[in-house]
Amino acid sequence: MFPWLAERDGQRYDDEASRRDGRCAASIDARVPRGMLRTMAPTTFDGTAGYLVAPELRDAVNVAIDLEKPLLIKGEPGTGKTRLAEAVAESIGAPLFVWNVKSTSKARDGLYLYDTVARLNDARFNDRDIRDIRQYIKYGPLGRALLSDERVVLLIDEIDKADMEFPNDLLHELDRMSFSVDETGETITAKKRPVVIITSNNEKELPDAFLRRCVFHFIAFPDEELMKDIVRVHQPDVEDKLLSSCLVRFYWLRKQPDIKKRPSTSELIDWIAALRRAGIPVERLEGEMPFVGLLLKKEADVEALVNVKTGKLRSIRQ
Numbered sequence: 001m002f003p004w005l006a007e008r009d010g011q012r013y014d015d016e017a018s019r020r021d022g023r024c025a026a027s028i029d030a031r032v033p034r035g036m037l038r039t040m041a042p043t044t045f046d047g048t049a050g051y052l053v054a055p056e057l058r059d060a061v062n063v064a065i066d067l068e069k070p071l072l073i074k075g076e077p078g079t080g081k082t083r084l085a086e087a088v089a090e091s092i093g094a095p096l097f098v099w100n101v102k103s104t105s106k107a108r109d110g111l112y113l114y115d116t117v118a119r120l121n122d123a124r125f126n127d128r129d130i131r132d133i134r135q136y137i138k139y140g141p142l143g144r145a146l147l148s149d150e151r152v153v154l155l156i157d158e159i160d161k162a163d164m165e166f167p168n169d170l171l172h173e174l175d176r177m178s179f180s181v182d183e184t185g186e187t188i189t190a191k192k193r194p195v196v197i198i199t200s201n202n203e204k205e206l207p208d209a210f211l212r213r214c215v216f217h218f219i220a221f222p223d224e225e226l227m228k229d230i231v232r233v234h235q236p237d238v239e240d241k242l243l244s245s246c247l248v249r250f251y252w253l254r255k256q257p258d259i260k261k262r263p264s265t266s267e268l269i270d271w272i273a274a275l276r277r278a279g280i281p282v283e284r285l286e287g288e289m290p291f292v293g294l295l296l297k298k299e300a301d302v303e304a305l306v307n308v309k310t311g312k313l314r315s316i317r318q
């Protein structure tokens with residue numbers, strides 16, 4: 001929990017009951033008018049059976065939902081940024097719209113495209129009435145999210161892949177939750193503001209004006225206890241001894257200074273699955289790291305590991 005979340009008006013709000021009635025989440029932003037705190041919806045997200053959240057992430061999601069601000073999520077690759085949006089959608093029972101951002105993506109693509117080619121073709125080859133331009137407007141994920149009658153979750157995944165203009169061009173739409181279709185003269189405004197979750201792998205800095213509009217959360221790398229639970233979500237019948245042994249080796253590997261691309265949650269899950277599938281006995285992990293290619297994805301990192309003296313590998317035995 002954010003330290004400043006835990007205390008307000010000299011009182012601590014760190015128990016489950018106060019979190020649930022929204023006091024704790026609301027206290028993140030002192031600028032929220034007091035009257036509004038009473039009308040805020042109760043917090044709703046607490047992870048799902050398939051997605052476990054640390055309390056800090058849970059609070060950030062609920063604050064973003066309550067304040068109706070986009071949630072910007074950063075974190076190492078494989079720490080569950082994309083899956084978070086799926087989990088939030090599942091948890092609040094809302095449909096999920098996904099906008100996978102590419103290096104060539106333009107903000108406008110997420111709203112709508114006007115299919116002039118189809119209209120031209122219809123004009124030349126079909127009997128179709130081409131006067132109604134609305135039939136040639138193809139809405140993108142953001143457009144569809146704003147058109148929806150019900151509250152939806154919109155995931156804008158990997159926003160940092162696009163150029164700097166991309167987030168800047170979305171400011172108006174994210175503020176007002178409305179956009180205009182120039183070709184038809186229509187203005188579309190969301191009936192229910194979508195829950196917007198934006199992920200970034202930190203490839204590019206995001207503009208300040210964009211950051212100001214978001215609730216930001218960095219997914220801290222899970223500690224061993226949480227990681228155990230996360231692995232168990234994916235592999236409920238994993239043996240305790242194997243899991244503990246894998247975790248010791250995994251966290252040891254992440255601490256090695258020469259490893260440049262540190263393995264993450266998804267790599268660990270895959271590695272344990274491979275070990276179990278191949279029936280590797282836990283004892284074999286004492287002196288070697290089978291299927292290391294599932295943990296280390298760069299040649300230089302594999303070499304760095306090979307260079308680690310056998311003594312060091314022995315020192316991580318349980």
Ligand SMILES: Nc1ncnc2c1ncn2[C@@H]1O[C@H](COP(=O)(O)OP(=O)(O)OP(=O)(O)O)[C@@H](O)[C@H]1O
Pocket residue numbers: 050051052053075076077078079080081082083084201230233265266269
């Ligand atoms: N908290 C979690 N609970 C359950 N599974 C998790 C959690 N965090 C990560 N995982 C698992 O790790 C894998 C990677 O998750 P995801 O694709 O969401 O990561 P990401 O942060 O979006 O990665 P990238 O930056 O590479 O896109 C998924 O299989 C997901 O189920």
Ligand SMILES: [Mg+2]
Pocket residue numbers: 081082083157199
């Ligand atoms: Mg992702």
